[in-house]
Amino acid sequence: MRIVIVGGGVLGTMHAWHAVRRGHEVVHLEREAEARGASVRNFGLVWVSGRSPGPELATALRARRLWEQIGAEVPGVGFRGNGSMTLIRTAGEWAVAEAAVADPAVAAERGWRLLDAPAVRAVNPALRGDFLGGLHCAADGAVEPRVALPALRACLEPTGRYTWLPGREVRDAAPGAVRDDTGAVHAADQVVLATGAALGGLVRELAGPLPIRRVWLQMAQTAPLGEPLTTSVADADSFRYYPAYDSAPLAESQPQPPVAAEHKMQLLMVQRLDGGLTIGDTHAYAEPFPFDEVEPPYDHLTEVASSLLGRPLPRIERRWNGVYAQCLDPAAVAYRAIVAEGVCLVTGPGGRGMTCSPAIAERTAEELSW
Structure with a gap:
């Protein structure tokens, strides 16, 4: 088949990857010169540990296996199975982690181990701060979001069945063809719209109102740490935001600091291949989102990260914000719908887009019989 994919982010690129691997011809359109949305404004986490039991966890585990396979074939994506460490500083946080690992089968499926402070430092010697212990997840990994997409495209291009066309915004999608804003018409047996948080324009015309919300967040990157951070790191406030944990004890007895x-x-906190640390994050759900970034969250992140590292955080060199699309149905891993004859919309994976995109795209390929 000839498949046209609209959207150059990680979800669109993974759809292109699966289509080409199944023998199809792909034309890949992106409105910017290079993807600039949430696909490159993220941590690069392949994050299994906090996923909800059921379809979300199954999707994340499948995606983790696919990322490892892709990383072996395309070293430029920077995949490493480094695991994660969620650090615990209070008795209440310890109780949440202890409950999470109480079922040995659940703990084994996610690669969870509850460690005391000396065991944490044995796994990740860079963590020399003040904490009681940590929840280690061996299943987690990381990729390099700012270089992964070009690396994947570079691997597809030599097949002769992949065409990358940046700077093209699609205006019409009809049975058998799409038209971009240069006037070019691209024949298509099937079209996949993977436009991320860009839900206006053609997407609104075809799909109308969607059960999707957009989420705004702030992040930053530091100068090199000067030593390996052998796992990705989270603080126990992550227990409040990931559905794998029952955070009720924290909500009742341990309120967050006001800024948090x-x-x-x-x-x-994730170490990049250049040694710097990506740190974050915040969440805002009410639009219109701010156009400027605010400083108190960065102060809080710096304070917490420094306390866990046991030394000052390296100087922040970059700050940015991003917006991603998230399904309103918490049980939905992504939103997938046929919005016109031969046109499939895939969006809404939320903050798990980088984690789950290989498996989400694989599922699309299976449902569309590629």
């Missing part, structure tokens, strides 16, 4: 509560914060 206001901005719905958790600390996530």
Whole structure:
């Protein structure tokens, strides 16, 4: 088949990957010169540990296996199975982690181990701060979001069945063809719209109102740490935001600091291949989103990260914000619908887009009989 994919982010690129691997011809359109949305404004986490039991966890585990396979074939994506460590500083946080690992089968499926402080430092010697222990998840991994997409495209191009056309915004999608804003018409047996948080324009015309909300967040990157951070790191505020955990004890007995509560914060910290640390994040759900970034969340992240590292956080060198699309149905891993004859819309994976995109795209390929 000849498949046209609209959207150059990780979800669109993974659809292109699966289509080409199944022998099809792909024309891949992106309105910007390069993807600039949530696919590159994220941590690069392949995050299994906090996923909800059922379809979400199954999707994340499948995606984790696919990322490992892709990483072996395309080293430029920067995949590493480094695991994660959620650090615990209070008795209440310890109780949440202890409950999470109480079922050995659940703990084994996610690669969870509850460790005391010396065991945490044995796994990740860079963590020399003050904490009681940590929840280690061996299943988690990371990729390099700013270089992964070009690396995947570079692997597809030599097949002769993949064409990348940036700077093209699709205006019409009809049975058998799409038209971009240069006037070019691209024949298509099937069209996949993977436009991320861009839900206006053609998507609105075809799909109308969607059960999707957009989420705004702030992040930053530091100078090199100067030593390996052998796992990704989270603080226990992440227990409040991931459905694998029962955070009721924290909500009742351990309120967040005001700035963290206001901005719905958790600390996530991932070391990039250049040694710098990506840190975040915040969550805002009410539109219109701010056009400027605010400083108190960065102060909070710096304070928490420094306390866990046991030394000052390296200087912040970059700050940015991003917006991603999230399904309103918490049980939905992504929103997938046929919005016109031969046109499939796939969006709404939320903050798990980088994690789950290989498996979400694989599912699309199966449902569309590629």
